[in-house]
Amino acid sequence: MSSEKSYNVGEHPDLPPPATEVGFIGWVNHNLLSSWPNRIITLLTVYFLYLIIPPLLNWIFLDAVFVADSRDDCRAIANAAGEELGACWAFIGKRFQLFVYGFYPVEERWRVNLSFIMMMAALIPVLFDNVPNRKLGLWYSLIAPVIICWLLIGGLGLTPVPTDKFGGLMLTMVIGVTGIIGSLPIGIALALGRQSDMPALRMVCVGFIEFIRGVPLITLLFVASTMLNYFLPPGTTFDLLLRVLIMVTLFSSAYIAEVIRGGLQAIPKGQIEAADSMGLKYWQSMRLIILPQALKISIPGIVNTFIGLYKDTTLVIIIGLFDPLGMGRASLADTKWQGLSTEIYVFVAIFFFVSCFSMARYSLYLEKKLHTGH
C-alpha cells in the first residue's frame, strides 16, 4: 500500500483538504447540517418549501391561462387541457391598458407615455453622479416636473384632461412622485424649525409633526375629502386629487422631518461651533456644514419613508380614487371576470414589490457610496 509509505520528519507532502470540508459538500456540511438542531431546521424548511412551492408554481404558471375572453373561457381552456384552473392571467392582459392609464382618454395616452419617459430621464442625473453633463441634466430635472404637470393636465394648447380621469399605475406614480418631491423640502424645514432656538417656531413645528404622526393617513384623507371644503372661503371648489396630493405630502413631510431630526442630532455640537467661529451665518452653516452631513446619515430613513409613502398611495381607493388596486376591483364588476380578485392582488403586489425593492436597493448603493468612514 503506497499510502502507508513512511516519510522522514518534515518531508510529508501536503495532502488535499478532506472532501467533507471544501466544495459543495463542505458548504452543505457547514451551512445546512452542522449540528442536530441545524439538521432538523433544514429538514423542516425543505418540507415547508415542498408544501408551498409546487402549488404556487402550478397556480402562477403551469395551470394558468394566459389568453382567454372571459373567466368561463379560462375554465374551459383549463378543463380541455385536463388540469385544474390556476390563475386566469388573461384578465390582466385584457385590462392592462386600464391598469396603466386609468380612464385617461385613449387618444391622449401618448402624453402619459411621454411624461413617464421624461420623468425617468429626469431621475437619472438626480440618482447617479457619474453621468456626463450632470449639471445640465439637473437643470432639466428641475423644470421637468412643470412640463410633466402641463402634459398630464393639459390646457395651453393641449386638450384638458380632468383629474378624475387619472387612474391606474399612472395615478400611483403621480401621487408617489409628487409626495416625494414635495415632502423633502417641507420635511427639512420642519426639522430645522423643531431644532431652532425660537420657542414659538419650535412649538408650531412640534405641534404639526406630532399631530400628523399621531393619526392614520386614512383619517387625514377623509378630512381632505369630506371636511376641507368647510375651511375654505365659501364657493371655492378644490380638486379632489389636489387635496389628496397636499395631504399625502404633508403626511410624509412630518415623518421626513423626524428622520432628519435624528440626523441633525447625530451631528456633534463642535461642527456648529466651528462653523460659528468661522463667521458663517445660520443659513450658511446649515447649507454648507450641517445639512450635508445630517442628510447623508439620514438617507436610509428618508428612503424608507419614501417607500412607505409610495405604498400608502394605495389608500386612495378608500376615498374613491382609482389606483391599480381600485381599477382592478372596479373591473371585477364586469360579470365576465367576476371572482378573480386574487389575480389582481398578485399583479399589483408584483408591481409594488419591483418599485419598492429597487428603491431599497438604491438606498443601499447610496449608503455605500457616501460612506466616507473607515
Add this chain to the structure above:
Amino acid sequence: MTIQVITMALLLAFFFFIISNAITNLETIGKGYSFSFLWDASNYDINQTLIEYDSRSPHWRAALVGIINTLLVAVAGIILATIVGFLLGVLRLSSNWLINRVVYVYIEYVRNVPVLLHILLVHGIVVNTLPVPKYAMMAFDGALFLTNRGFYTPKPLFEPAMWAVFIAFIIGIGFTIWFKGYARKVQDETGKIYPILWISLAAIFLFPFIVYFIAGAPLTWEYPELKGFNFKGGLVLRPEFVALWLALSLYTAAFIAEIVRAGIQAISHGQTEAAYALGIKPGRTMQLVIIPQALRVIIPPLSSQYLNITKNSSLAIAIGYMDIVATIGGISLNQTGREMECMTIVLGIYLSFSLMISAFMNWYNKRMKLVER
C-alpha cells in the same frame, strides 16, 4: 425675535381664516357645531360587538364599540406580531443558510408590498377559498372550525367559582414580582441563585390550575353546532377580524424581525466573549448580557411599530371590519352629516392613543438609558 412674531401672527391669521370660513360655511347650510347627535339613536347594526349594542343604541355607544374593536385588533395584532417578529428575527440570524434565505425572502416580500394589499389578499383567501359552514374544515379535533363565515371555536362558560381561579392567577403574578425582587436581594447578599423561572411558572400557572380543581372545575365549554346554513353557539372570529388581524400582524412582524436582527447585531461580539471568559454559561450570557443590551436598541423602534399597528388598523374600513373609523367616522358620519364632529372624535381618539404610547416609550427610555458618569 421678529421671525417669531411673524410666525405667530401668520399662524393666528391662518387659524382665524379657516375658523371664520368654517363658521360661515356651517351657517349657510344651517349646521351648528355640537355633539348632541351623539345621544340620538344610531339606527344601524354592527356585526362584531363586545359590549351590548343594537340599532337603538345612541351614536356614542357605536363609537365605543368601534374603539373597543380597534383596541381588540390592535392588541391581538401586537401580541402575534411580536411573537412572529422575534421568531423571524432570530431565524434571520441563524447559521442555517436555507432558513436564513427563506426568512429573508419572506421579509422582503412583505415589507415591499402595501399593507392594504395584504389585508385584501388575506380577506380574499379567507372568504373565497375556505369552505361554507356545511363543509367546514375541522382542526384540532373539533376545537376549531374554519369556514368562510369565520372561525368557530368552543366558548368558555364561567361559573361563579371561576373567580377564585382568576384571583389565584393575579396572586401568582403578584407573588412572582415580589419573588423576583427577593431573589435578587438574596443573590446580591449571598450569591445564592434561585431557579426564578420555574418558581414563577409554578406560581402563575400551576397554582391557578390547582385552585381550579379545588373549586370543582367551574368551567364548561359551549361547542359550536351546525344548524341550518351556519354554526350556532361557540366563539366566533369573524372573517374580517381574522383577515385584518393576520394581515396586520404578519406585515408588522417583518418589520419587527428586522428591528430584532439589528438589535442583536448591534451588541458587539466582545460582550459574549467577555461573558464566556468570566465563566458564564451560554444561556445565562444571553439572559444577563446580550438581551438586556439588545432590548435597549430594540424597544424604541418596536414601540413605534406598535403604534403603526394601531394606526394601520384603520384600514379595517376596506374590508368592513367595524372599527372606530368605520363606525363613528363612517356610518354615523354619513347618517348624521356631522363631518366636523365625527372627524374630531376620530382624530382625537387616535391622537390620544399615540400620545399614550409615546409617553410610555419616553418613560421606558429614561428607565433603560445608559447611566454615564
